Amino acid sequence: MSTNSIAKYAPESSSGMGVRQCGIVALCMFLNMTDGFDLFLIGFALPHLPKDFASASEKGVIISLALVGMGIGAIFLARLADRFGRRSTVLCGLLVNLVGLVVSTLAVNQVMLMTGRFITGLGVGMVSVVIVVIAQEGAPRNRRNMSTGMVMIGFPLGSTVAGLGGAAALSLTAGAWQSLFWLGAALAVVSLVVAFFTVPESAAFLARSSGVASDSGPGIAPVAALEDSPASGAHRALLGRSLWATTVLLAGGYGMLSAAYYFVGTWTPQLITDLSRNGATGSLAGIAVSVGTFVGAILFALLGLRLSAVRLTLAFLFLAVVAIVGFALLLPNAVANVFAGLLGVAVFASLCGYTAMVPTWYPVLARAKGYGMMLGVGRVGAVIAPLLVGVAVGVIEPAMIYLLTVIPVGFAVASSLFLLPRSRSKITG
Incomplete structure (x- = not known):
């Protein structure tokens, strides 16, 4: 559909948040919480690894590789959302995260655990970028700061839940470190299912990428305003003259x-x-x-x-x-x-x-x-x-x-x- 037909679903820049928009922000906060949970889970697992599983320096590498993966996912993979859409990139990132958690759960040595954490980082990097963009594009201009703050709450909340949930899992499994990653994998499955049925595509992306969509498309999120003109290749280059x-x-x-x-x-x-x-x-x-x-x-x-x-x-x-x-x-x-x-x-x-x-x-x-x-x-x-x-x-x-x-x-x-x-x-x- 045309930019004008999409824009008719967009609230004015001074309007408040509707029920659907609040739901999108809450969903993004939940997904950010699962990212925080998955990223900080390793800190509670390390003390319970077998003594000969990994040295102190290797444990440091295990922690760092998740952050390295997150950086790579954020820089090189999250940008796929600008080409293929917000929704598909979020779902892909959640699936990558799930694979990483399963690999970590099945790890028999430090190399396999390092690999799992790196894969988890890739997924977290993809998701953490795109959910913020979705929340901001689905909010009126005068509510974008509020939407960002609410989504960002999810990450530290996830780290807190990781501590509480991890302690419970360890208690129920006599200290089995694998239980932490099984818990993370279960939460990742829930997140993937919820996201599949609820994560919308941004109308702003649809309007700017092709200008074609159905007026009644079920997966389209409202946007606050379609304020920028279609971006040329030069305008989209992060280190181009304009950006x-x-x-x-x-x-x-x-x-x-x-x-x-x-x-x-x-x-x-x-x-x-x-x-x-x-x-x-x-x-x-x-x-x-x-x-x-x-x-x-x-x-x-x-x-x-x-x-x-x-x-x-x-x-x-x-x-x-x-x-x-x-x-x-x-x-x-x-x-x-x-x-x-x-x-x-x-x-x-x-x-x-x-x-x-x-x-x-x-x-x-x-x-x-x-x-x-x-x-x-x-x-x-x-x-x-x-x-x-x-x-x-x-x-x-x-x-x-x-x-x-x-x-x-x-x-x-x-x-x-x-x-x-x-x-x-x-x-x-």
Whole structure:
């Protein structure tokens, strides 16, 4: 059908969320939760592997390969959604994820487990990109920030469910590590079935790709507005003349911010335990950061109803700098946990902000590719940052390590400042 016939199903940019649109956002949040569950499951399985199954260094590789796979999936596979559609790419990604979980379950050695985790990462990378694009394209312009925040809540929620569900599975199976991956595979099957019957194709994609669809097609999601003109090949090139600056600023800022986030999320319990010589204190700091991520996503969703994504991101980035300095200076005082929670809020809300900028800066047929590039670069930061901290531990004091985190956050601030004046001509973010 024509762009005009599709547009008649699209709400005005100032309209609220309908039942169907809320359902799409809830579905994408659920799929993001399953991604978080599958990605963090390995952390609960490693302590239960047989002693001769994998060395400490091999366990590190097992963890990293999922992130490497996620980066590759986000950069090179998620872009298929711009060519073949959002729905088919999500279903393919969920199937790849399921295959990876089954391979992990049947692993008889570390190589097979590494392979399974890498395959899982590929699937998670594909799905995590496309579901955000689907949620944003199915929301009115003035609700895109809220939709992004709600979808992003799913990922930390999934990691929490992985801990609770994993503990229950291990308890019921006398510590059998394979039970964790069977649980993940079962959830993946449920996700695949639910997605098959409910994930819609974006009307924006249909309009921009071919302009032909049925007015009554059951798999078409409403879109907020078909605001950009059909994208030519040159316009869709991420490093082409019209998009290269945007791509570098978004991917660079998001990558630096991801490095800070994964350092804080993975190393805080260990560093605080070493500093305080108390495991409970370290765990409390880690919990404060985790709770902060939930609050950050919710705050971004609510504030995004009134403020643009770029301005919100800048505000939360400055808050992150304050939280980092306060946390570092107060260590190991218990009051530092307040700043740990604030740090979780600020950093994760900033990540939500970068995610929400994508539909503003990229045309329809480059959105999955653009967000995939940004997320893939972020995974590079996620892999490198914990490794660098591992080298620094024992040489640099924990407080100084946290203060050094201001550097990547500062790069993200600079990126957002460059994007701010360019965003003033945009309707949102």
